[in-house]
Amino acid sequence: MQDPESEIVVDEVVRGAERLLRASDRPLRRIVVRSGAVCVELEWPSAAEAAIVAAEPAPVEGATSLLYVRAPMVGTFYHAPEPGADPFVRLGDLIELGSQIGVLEAMKIMNPVEAGVAGRVTEVLVPDGTPVEYEQPLIVIEPAGV
Template identity: 50%
Template sequence: MSADQGPDAALDGLRRHAHRLVAELAGPVRRVRLRSGETVLEVEWHGAAEAPPAPRTEPDPVVAAGPPPPEPGRLTVRAPVVGTFYRAPEPGAAPFVAVGDLIRPGQVVGIVEAMKLMNEVTADQAGRVVEVLVDDGRPVEYDQPLLALEPAGQRGR
């Protein structure tokens, strides 16, 4: 699809691409953002009931080899889709957040790439980053904890 088709044709193409992409993904989708030239299509579902992941017959090597779950009382930021987790907007750039940073709800804290689509990972609650649970460039599963947070207002535990 070329960017010189005009905004309506580009938007129609993005809609078709988004429909195919959502149909092909294994897990529930909360946000889709596609761009063609200057035309952008972004769709986000709020409050939709999320279906639990399908039961697996084999253990997942990514989860089995991952870090232990966060300590009780800690909050987590979780992967919105299956894909590859990136801590920075592009290679060589500073990470979105680091240990010790105070984050607010809606703040972008990472990216999960799924099928060449970059999905922003946003915090759904305020807190201070106490641990990064997944290394940059590593595969993640849907709903896998990515960051551990200390709830806002708690300090020095």
């Protein structure tokens, strides 16, 4: 069991991490929070890495015309803006470049996830409310004009 003083330290560190996350202009790549002997690690991709991930969907292996939209950070992926609301996209939807396809919650901050290509949603890979890793595939898009 953790002593109350350690809990206070962890709470303070987490609040500080939240302030850093809010002040950052890039999405968080990785976060680690430990309680015993207190350890908090935050990692952001470089500006160049963040721009590439946001702008270029990754090709789906074994398929020449399909692309993944990947998680821009670690967090919990949600299909809709709030519980009970319609999802941002559904299987078969036509979407435009920059269309919001979901949200990623990281440290209680909701971050929009946008498509880096226009096209048709051919597969939704991650169930609603699922924890995801940095660059994990979320949906598959067949680009427009293919």
